[in-house]
Amino acid sequence: MAIALVLVLIVVGSVLFHFLSPWWWTPIASNWDYIDNTIIISFWITGVVFAAVVLFMAYCVFRFRHREGNRAAYEPENKRLESWLTVGTALGVTALLVPGLFVWNHFVNVPREAADIEVVAQQWQWSFRLPGKDGKLGTSDTRDVSAENPLGIAPGDPNGQDDIVVEAADLHLPVGKPVKVLLRSIDVLHDFYIPEFRAKMDMIPGSVTYFWFTPTRTGSFQVLCAELCGQGHPLMHGVVMVDTEQDYLAWLGQQQTFAQLSAPKQTGSANRPSEKTMASGLDVAAKLETLEAR
Amino acid sequence: MVDVTPADAVPPAEVGEMELYHPHSWWTKYVFSQDAKVIAVQYSATATAIGLVALVLSWLMRLQLGFPGTFDFITPEAYYQFITMHGMIMVIYLLTALFLGGFGNYLIPLMVGARDMVFPYVNMLSYWVYLLAVLVLVLSFFAPGGPTGAGWTLYPPQAIMTGTPGGQDWGIILMLSSLILFIIGFTMGGLNYVVTVLQGRTRGMTLMRLPLTVWGIFTATVMALLAFPALFVACVMMLLDRALGTSFFMPAIVEMGQQLQHNGGSPILFQHLFWFFGHPEVYIVALPAFGIVSDLISTHARKNIFGYRMMVWAIIAIGALSFVVWAHHMYVSGMHPYFGFFFATTTLIIAIPTAIKVYNWVLTLWRGDIHLTIPMLFALAFIVTFVNGGLTGLFLGNVVVDVPLSDTMFVVAHFHMVMGVAPILVIFGAIYHWYPKVTGRMLDETLGRFHFWVTFLGAYLIFFPMHYLGLMGIPRRYAELTDMTIMTESAHHLNSFISIMAFIVGFAQMVFLFNLIWSIRHGREAGGNPWRATTLEWQTPETPPAHGNFGKELPIVYRWAYDYSVPGAKEDFIPQNVPGTFGPSREPA
Numbered sequence: 001m002a003i004a005l006v007l008v009l010i011v012v013g014s015v016l017f018h019f020l021s022p023w024w025w026t027p028i029a030s031n032w033d034y035i036d037n038t039i040i041i042s043f044w045i046t047g048v049v050f051a052a053v054v055l056f057m058a059y060c061v062f063r064f065r066h067r068e069g070n071r072a073a074y075e076p077e078n079k080r081l082e083s084w085l086t087v088g089t090a091l092g093v094t095a096l097l098v099p100g101l102f103v104w105n106h107f108v109n110v111p112r113e114a115a116d117i118e119v120v121a122q123q124w125q126w127s128f129r130l131p132g133k134d135g136k137l138g139t140s141d142t143r144d145v146s147a148e149n150p151l152g153i154a155p156g157d158p159n160g161q162d163d164i165v166v167e168a169a170d171l172h173l174p175v176g177k178p179v180k181v182l183l184r185s186i187d188v189l190h191d192f193y194i195p196e197f198r199a200k201m202d203m204i205p206g207s208v209t210y211f212w213f214t215p216t217r218t219g220s221f222q223v224l225c226a227e228l229c230g231q232g233h234p235l236m237h238g239v240v241m242v243d244t245e246q247d248y249l250a251w252l253g254q255q256q257t258f259a260q261l262s263a264p265k266q267t268g269s270a271n272r273p274s275e276k277t278m279a280s281g282l283d284v285a286a287k288l289e290t291l292e293a294r
Numbered sequence: 295m296v297d298v299t300p301a302d303a304v305p306p307a308e309v310g311e312m313e314l315y316h317p318h319s320w321w322t323k324y325v326f327s328q329d330a331k332v333i334a335v336q337y338s339a340t341a342t343a344i345g346l347v348a349l350v351l352s353w354l355m356r357l358q359l360g361f362p363g364t365f366d367f368i369t370p371e372a373y374y375q376f377i378t379m380h381g382m383i384m385v386i387y388l389l390t391a392l393f394l395g396g397f398g399n400y401l402i403p404l405m406v407g408a409r410d411m412v413f414p415y416v417n418m419l420s421y422w423v424y425l426l427a428v429l430v431l432v433l434s435f436f437a438p439g440g441p442t443g444a445g446w447t448l449y450p451p452q453a454i455m456t457g458t459p460g461g462q463d464w465g466i467i468l469m470l471s472s473l474i475l476f477i478i479g480f481t482m483g484g485l486n487y488v489v490t491v492l493q494g495r496t497r498g499m500t501l502m503r504l505p506l507t508v509w510g511i512f513t514a515t516v517m518a519l520l521a522f523p524a525l526f527v528a529c530v531m532m533l534l535d536r537a538l539g540t541s542f543f544m545p546a547i548v549e550m551g552q553q554l555q556h557n558g559g560s561p562i563l564f565q566h567l568f569w570f571f572g573h574p575e576v577y578i579v580a581l582p583a584f585g586i587v588s589d590l591i592s593t594h595a596r597k598n599i600f601g602y603r604m605m606v607w608a609i610i611a612i613g614a615l616s617f618v619v620w621a622h623h624m625y626v627s628g629m630h631p632y633f634g635f636f637f638a639t640t641t642l643i644i645a646i647p648t649a650i651k652v653y654n655w656v657l658t659l660w661r662g663d664i665h666l667t668i669p670m671l672f673a674l675a676f677i678v679t680f681v682n683g684g685l686t687g688l689f690l691g692n693v694v695v696d697v698p699l700s701d702t703m704f705v706v707a708h709f710h711m712v713m714g715v716a717p718i719l720v721i722f723g724a725i726y727h728w729y730p731k732v733t734g735r736m737l738d739e740t741l742g743r744f745h746f747w748v749t750f751l752g753a754y755l756i757f758f759p760m761h762y763l764g765l766m767g768i769p770r771r772y773a774e775l776t777d778m779t780i781m782t783e784s785a786h787h788l789n790s791f792i793s794i795m796a797f798i799v800g801f802a803q804m805v806f807l808f809n810l811i812w813s814i815r816h817g818r819e820a821g822g823n824p825w826r827a828t829t830l831e832w833q834t835p836e837t838p839p840a841h842g843n844f845g846k847e848l849p850i851v852y853r854w855a856y857d858y859s860v861p862g863a864k865e866d867f868i869p870q871n872v873p874g875t876f877g878p879s880r881e882p883a
Contacts, residue, residue, distance in 0.1 A: 005750070007674070014758060021762060023763060023766055024762070026767055032697075038692070042688060046688055050681055050685055051390075054677075057678075060656065060664070061659065064492075064661060064663065064664050071596075072595060072597035072663040073661035074861055077601050077604075078657075081657075085650065086650060088645070093688075096692055103578045123549070123550065134431065142548055143546050148538075152548075186548045187455070187549050187550075188451045188457070198698040200698070202627045203628065203629060204628045207628060209628035224769055226626075231371050231459065235773070257875045284550070288370075
């Protein structure tokens with residue numbers, strides 16, 4: 001008999017936990033509240049089904065438990081009931097799928113006005129590239145990566161010369177402007193993930209992947225890597241600052257272009273992070289130590 | 295239409311019986327045995343032993359997550375080795391081996407009315423190759439650099455690179471070799487199970503009279519035979535990339551400032567191959583559990599399984615559909631986004647036959663005569679955890695909902711609930727159910743109930759709250775959860791709670807193991823058919839069944855497997871080998 005009671009308690013406990021526990025998603029900072037709404041729809045539909053099935057079980061266990069002289073009914077099939085249940089389930093599934101696909105369609109079609117930005121991942125840090133005055137990112141190739149050219153921007157491509165390179169530092173974005181994030185990796189799989197933006201996407205060496213979003217409030221947001229990328233994976237943090245237009249332009253003015261960075265004999269180049277990270281070669285331990293120190 | 299065959303209507307056998315090769319020495323009887331029942335016990339014992347390793351590994355990783363920074367020996371490197379080996383052992387070496395090699399071997403010949411598997415010698419080889427695969431896996435713990443820490447999905451390029459534990463040492467090589475061996479071993483066993491079900495059934499045992507246990511194991515085996523080759527080629531290719539420097543999965547890469555010699559390979563190709571195996575694998579584990587739990591519920595509720603034909607077709611539909619849903623594991627992998635529309639649709643369609651199975655289980659309880667035996671308790675617990683895990687699958691399968699949840703603790707909670715906890719509860723239920731047939735004695739009831747309550751409630755308390763950590767955005771596969779802005783103090787407390795529950799649930803399994811060993815000698819005598827069940831394995835002349843299973847003559851089957859509480863019959867069950875002389879048995883036409 002205990003089991004019938006426990007089944008009821010599981011339903012009640014789960015529902016109470018859902019509504020009362022302090023563990024819930026972070027306040028959203030992008031336009032993807034569509035996704036949050038789809039999750040809410042999913043919680044309602046699946047929650048009702050879960051409660052119904054488990055409570056029905058609890059009732060059956062209580063009502064039809066074995067007592068002396070009891071005998072089970074003999075009913076191999078019930079075509080009507082089975083068809084109704086199938087149709088009902090199909091409707092429930094459709095109610096989940098249709099809004100889901102609708103939002104997905106929105107997610108994969110990037111609006112025309114979205115500005116391109118690029119994120120480049122490597123074990124275990126984030127770098128960024130913004131198009132320069134021409135509004136175009138130059139082509140890139142992992143084969144072109146070197147200590148002087150950490151993002152592998154094609155040296156011969158005129159579009160790339162004015163690209164702004166932000167190596168292993170914070171990215172700034174203006175609030176309210178849609179961005180298309182182009183994702184690249186030069187070593188293993190990584191995944192660019194900011195919980196407050198809801199969106200995430202893997203980065204694959206040898207390909208360029210993407211997603212888009214519009215930051216909807218200013219602030220500092222932590223970037224996490226969401227695809228296992230080796231020992232340093234949990235330490236691979238970064239920062240995206242969402243600024244007002246003014247602050248953003250001020251930040252942008254301080255950044256250096258690819259041409260400036262690759263000009264020979266520039267002063268202060270010894271302090272560039274690339275020197276530190278690239279010099280360590282294949283020394284994983286040294287790399288992890290610098291990460292821990294940060 | 296009544297599908298009960300009267301005693302005089304059975305045609306004579308087309309082929310006469312052949313004498314089995316009987317073992318003469320202790321070695322051929324208990325070690326190099328060709329008896330499917332002995333092989334089943336060997337498979338089960340080996341799977342349990344390696345499963346214990348996985349259990350200890352899960353404790354170690356929970357120590358780190360629950361009490362970060364307390365245990366110095368758990369470095370990130372060690373942590374990744376723990377999670378990788380835990381996952382791989384549980385999915386492949388425990389669940390697959392136990393359901394197919396263990397339950398498949400024991401139950402298929404007995405349930406279909408065969409004397410043994412069709413190819414007993416190959417069946418024996420299957421076990422020894424499996425054992426070799428397990429030994430190679432264990433070897434990697436002692437190899438220089440330790441086992442691989444690439445995650446159980448083994449995604450390249452990192453799986454074979456320096457930044458991953460075992461990537462440039464022996465770990466990954468031994469892992470891939472072990473998988474290749476496992477697949478070879480499984481294929482030998484799998485062909486046997488399929489041919490035995492198709493060709494080895496006794497007279498009268500039509501396909502639509504098979505117990506659902508056999509349907510589940512049979513369909514899962516067919517799927518495994520089709521799915522494992524994809525993993526096989528992926529393993530061979532990655533081994534070539536690692537050992538010979540080929541570039542199947544390796545594009546141009548700059549690793550820590552050095553250009554590697556690879557170029558032109560596709561990391562995402564590996565993911566497609568892996569999940570082309572990996573998704574059917576979920577159902578390779580789930581379908582035998584579906585089948586077994588159907589029989590447990592029916593037997594212990596003393597009622598025929600509701601909608602038998604629908605159940606069979608649902609198993610087949612799930613098996614077929616599971617081959618066209620694999621890329622739902624890859625929604626955020628960077629594959630073409632339009633794949634999302636297709637795979638979300640196929641994935642959610644699979645929910646329909648799965649839901650039908652759930653309805654039919656609970657409708658079997660309706661107006662039953664429910665005996666709350668330990669197998670029945672485990673079956674009920676299975677329905678709860680499976681429904682829970684299946685419903686969260688609707689989140690992750692619905693492509694856009696997966697975007698924020700993918701790679702978070704939500705996924706960990708989901709798959710543990712649906713393919714960890716749920717099938718393992720069925721395994722426990724099945725062991726309590728069939729142990730009397732295997733040993734002739736019952737498992738201890740008090741220890742069994744203790745084991746059930748701690749395991750069921752503990753597992754639910756571990757994995758239900760874990761979903762909400764994922765909803766917060768906490769990623770999976772993080773050796774350290776510190777320095778994260780989204781990580782709250784209360785979330786750390788929740789992690790400690792989950793860890794403590796994990797130790798308690800693990801401890802309960804020690805009680806279960808003790809029960810398994812103790813009851814061999816001290817358990818209550820079971821008799822031949824303690825549950826008063828209808829299927830053929832309970833009708834053997836000896837318990838435990840001797841070599842050849844059925845004594846001098848094979849049983850003849852006159853009815854389906856679910857004649858419980860037939861109106862007009864004296865007893866509340868009629869075994870399958872009893873001719874159609876009682877009441878109106880209305881087996882579906």
